[in-house]
Amino acid sequence: MEIRVLNKDDFDMRTELxxxxxxxxxxxxxxxxxxKHFKPENQWGAFEDGQLQAMYTLLPFQLYIQGRQMAMGGVAGVATFPEQRRKGHVAKLLSHALMEMKEKGQVVSCLAPFSFGFYRKYGWELYTDLKKYTILPSQFPPRVVTEGRVERVVPDSVLLERVYEAFASRYNGTLVRTQNWWKHTVFxxxxxxxxxxxxxxxxPGGYLLYGIENRVLTVHEMVYLDETARQGLWTFLANHDSMVEKLILTAPVNDELPYMLPDPRIGQEIVPYFMARIVDAASFVDQYAFHATGASVRLKLQLIDPHAPWNEGVWTWAVSVDGQGSLTKSELEDGETVDAGCDIQALTAMLMGYQRPGALRRYGRLTGSAEAADILERVVPQGQxxxxxYF
Incomplete structure (x- = not known):
């Protein structure tokens, strides 16, 4: 089997698959x-006898993590014909994708899974959920007179991107959007x-991307930088009460809208959404913003990652007094044991902010001493x- 990047002559085979x-x-x-618009340079395929059997797309992105931008490889379009399944083609392609991402300096990867269990086998882990609200007009927040104004506008990335960046950088795992992404994907x-x-x-202090169809108001994005902007946008939405039968809105899981409603008994659904995976643990930790606790820490960590062997093994995990982290390959002395151990999925969930070290230890996903878990609790920042x- 040959794994190679696609070319323009592969368009028909790629489209058929x-x-x-x-x-x-x-x-x-x-x-x-x-x-006419086929750009194969980010698409890879597994070929046998010149025929495409399986493929994936590797998209170059940046993610916000603890307010910093990190290079991310977005895995999409993973596909194979049914007669070629269970032959190891996709496993080889995912291993190839990890090597490609490491060489490109993409320290983390994200994907939208068709099956969480399938991608967990290769080191990806659930890292973010969505909260979906369904709200009746009688349950809308009270209208509030605020300073400023809300205007309907023509979509414009230059107008929205500064607000988006300030909002998105507060979270872990949000996408750094280019103007091309705004134009050809978001809008x-x-x-x-x-x-x-x-x-x-x-x-601008906030914006809405929304649609109205069949008396349903769907808010795709509600982005605001302060409480006044939030109130102004909600007052604008509440003024649609005579036009719609319900409003559907997607928000972060820690959103506290129900607390602020006169009637908090609105529809709420938590939806598991995307998966992430640390590709290069040493580079990821080097770029990560740890808490500056005023004291340096050092742990011996056993990391399990059979699909990315460069991550596998014993590491010395150090965090300096100013929050600079490092992972250095290490050896155990005779009789020495590691302070903590985990697989790449647990490390990803911890550093992305989806799970806390103490919780991972309770679940058996982080082994080692309680003292080591407490140290990680202090140096790993809280993050939503x-x-x-979507890609």
């Missing part, structure tokens, strides 16, 4: 249009209407995960 695996069809006109997939809250000085995008 995509349509079969993801159950869609294209008209001849749509095929011609896609052929395309979340097509509908845009409203912006302007502060009294004329600067969130993702408003």
């Amino acid at each position: 995509s349509m079969y695996a993801f159950q869609f069809s294209l008209t001849p006109e749509q095929l011609d249009e896609q052929r 395309t997939r979340k097509a509908g209407r845009t409203a912006v809250y302007y502060r009294p000085d004329g600067e 995960t969130f993702l408003m995008d």
Whole structure:
């Protein structure tokens, strides 16, 4: 089996596999249009006798983690024909993807799973959930007179991106959006209407991406920088009460809207969403913002990661007095034991902010001493995960 990047001559085979695996069809006109814009350089395939058997796409992104931007490899479009399944093709492609990401300096990877169990076998782990609200007009927040104003506008990435960046960087695992991503993905997939809250000085302080159809108001993104902006946007939404029968909104899991409602008995659903995986543990820890506790710490960590052997083994995990972390390959002296141990999934969940070290130890996902878990509790910052995008 040959694994290689696709080229323009592979368009027909790639499209046939995509349509079969993801159950869609294209008209001849749509095929011609896609052929014109086909960019194969981020797509990889497993070939036998020149025929495409399985494939994946590796997208170069940046993620916000603890307020810093880290290079991320987005894995998408993983597909294989049914007669080629259970032959190890996808496993080889995912191992190849990990090596590609490491070489490109992409220290973390994310994907939208068709099966959480399948991707957990290769080191990915659930890292973020979504909270979905269903709210009746009678349950809308009270209208509040605020400074500033809300206006419906034409979608404009230049107008929205500063607000988005300030909001998204508060969370772990949110996407750093390029103007191209705004134009060709955000505004395309979340097509509908845009409203912006302007502060009294004329600067944007929040926005909505939303749509209204069949008397349902769907809020795809509600982004705000302070409480005044939140109230202004909710007052704008509440003014649709005579037009709609319900409002559907997606928010971070730690969102506290029900507490602020006169009637908090609204529909709430927690939806497991994306998975993440640390690709290069040493580089990830080096770029991570740990708590500056005023004292340096040092632990011996046993890390398990059979699909990325460069992560596997015993490490000295150090965090300096100013919060700079490092992982250094280490050896155990005679009779010495590690302070803590985990697999790459648990390390990912911990450092992304999805699980706390103490909880992982209670679940048996972080082994070792209680003292080591307490040290990690002190140096690993609290952080809420969130993702408003899909790929």
